[in-house]
Amino acid sequence: MKGFRFEAFVPGEEKPLFDQLFDLLKELLIYTNGDVEEAIHWMNELDRQYQITNAEYGMGDFIRDLEERGFLKDRQDGVKEITSKMEQVIRKGALEELFGKIKKGNSGNHSTMQAGSGDENLSEFRPYRFGDSMDKIALTESLYNATVRSAGTSLSFSEEDLVMRETEYQTQTSTVLMIDISHSMILYGEDRITPAKKVAMALSEYITTRFPKDTLDIIVFGNDAWEVSIKDLPYLQVGPFHTNTVAGLQLAREILRRKKNPNKQILMITDGKPSCLKEPGGYYKNSFGLDRKIVNKTLNEAAGCRRQKINITTFMIASDSYLREFIAEFTEAANGKAFYSGLDKLGSFVLHDYLNNKKKNV
Numbered sequence: 001m002k003g004f005r006f007e008a009f010v011p012g013e014e015k016p017l018f019d020q021l022f023d024l025l026k027e028l029l030i031y032t033n034g035d036v037e038e039a040i041h042w043m044n045e046l047d048r049q050y051q052i053t054n055a056e057y058g059m060g061d062f063i064r065d066l067e068e069r070g071f072l073k074d075r076q077d078g079v080k081e082i083t084s085k086m087e088q089v090i091r092k093g094a095l096e097e098l099f100g101k102i103k104k105g106n107s108g109n110h111s112t113m114q115a116g117s118g119d120e121n122l123s124e125f126r127p128y129r130f131g132d133s134m135d136k137i138a139l140t141e142s143l144y145n146a147t148v149r150s151a152g153t154s155l156s157f158s159e160e161d162l163v164m165r166e167t168e169y170q171t172q173t174s175t176v177l178m179i180d181i182s183h184s185m186i187l188y189g190e191d192r193i194t195p196a197k198k199v200a201m202a203l204s205e206y207i208t209t210r211f212p213k214d215t216l217d218i219i220v221f222g223n224d225a226w227e228v229s230i231k232d233l234p235y236l237q238v239g240p241f242h243t244n245t246v247a248g249l250q251l252a253r254e255i256l257r258r259k260k261n262p263n264k265q266i267l268m269i270t271d272g273k274p275s276c277l278k279e280p281g282g283y284y285k286n287s288f289g290l291d292r293k294i295v296n297k298t299l300n301e302a303a304g305c306r307r308q309k310i311n312i313t314t315f316m317i318a319s320d321s322y323l324r325e326f327i328a329e330f331t332e333a334a335n336g337k338a339f340y341s342g343l344d345k346l347g348s349f350v351l352h353d354y355l356n357n358k359k360k361n362v
Helices: 017-031 036-050 059-068 084-099 139-150 193-210 230-235 245-257 292-307 321-334 343-360
Strands: 072-074 080-082 111-127 163-170 173-180 215-221 225-228 263-270 276-279 282-285 310-316 337-340
Touching: 017 036, 017 059, 017 084, 017 193, 036 059, 036 080, 059 072, 080 084, 084 193, 084 230, 084 343, 139 163, 173 193, 173 245, 173 343, 193 215, 193 230, 193 343, 215 230, 215 245, 225 245, 245 263, 245 276, 245 292, 245 310, 263 343, 276 292, 292 310, 292 321, 310 321, 310 343, 321 337, 337 343
Parallel strands: 173 215, 173 263, 263 310, 310 337
Antiparallel strands: 072 080, 111 163, 215 225, 276 282
């Protein structure tokens, strides 16, 4: 077991002021839905109260540096906005904050239990078998065998000298992440949409950089459901919406129907009950209790996902007992899973479920 690691403490050694301000700005941009001017307003207010800048480096210097480094730009109307470079930095920051403790190794593997002509090298070796691909030959080990067998004579290879590096198959997965943006995500004095956005940004950055063969599509759902792109994630905000879970599941099923990967899953982050349906004449809404008409259609969609072999994992960020009962019924219909997660644990739950689903489905 590894012990503690101690390093020398150097008094006064800290991040440059730009980096400190930059970390603060990234956090504020998530809370302000990407509104640069509102975020800088808050930074000025914090500076006024806590003197976070100094006589040598002021907020104006910070803004100028942001523009020179390509993080901010002016729109045609003169309003400042973040660049695509800044959007990626925000996603990477969310990844580091939520998933930064992930180490290289078994965590994150999409491996099956099969060994063979796969695409991931293992540390094990085996003898050559007829038909093996030549690009999997372990040259160092094979050369060693040939040298030992030759025993001072001229070096030559035979089939028995060849050693193959063992490999394993890697699965590919298509994931749809559903995020509830109904009004209840900011009610009751608790901001639930910001943690949900952070999870979406971290997961998207993790998948696109670590598992580029996987696909991730992101859906938001309120009265309706629609797709958002990864670059739009910092700008997500709650609207005056009810919760149309049916529309979200229908769109997710349609997206996954077009994917060729055999492993398909839906990760749904929500804090409330389904309270809305779209009908030919408009919307059917009921925010008071669980409306059986809405619930039954939601359960039908869950069963449809099960028939299509789409895994659904629900991350419930509310603790009402009657909502838990509904989620239990929904999970049974989908043959899925549910986590009743606090906001501080949401990121780790989503990530580990994403990875575990990879390992299970072949």
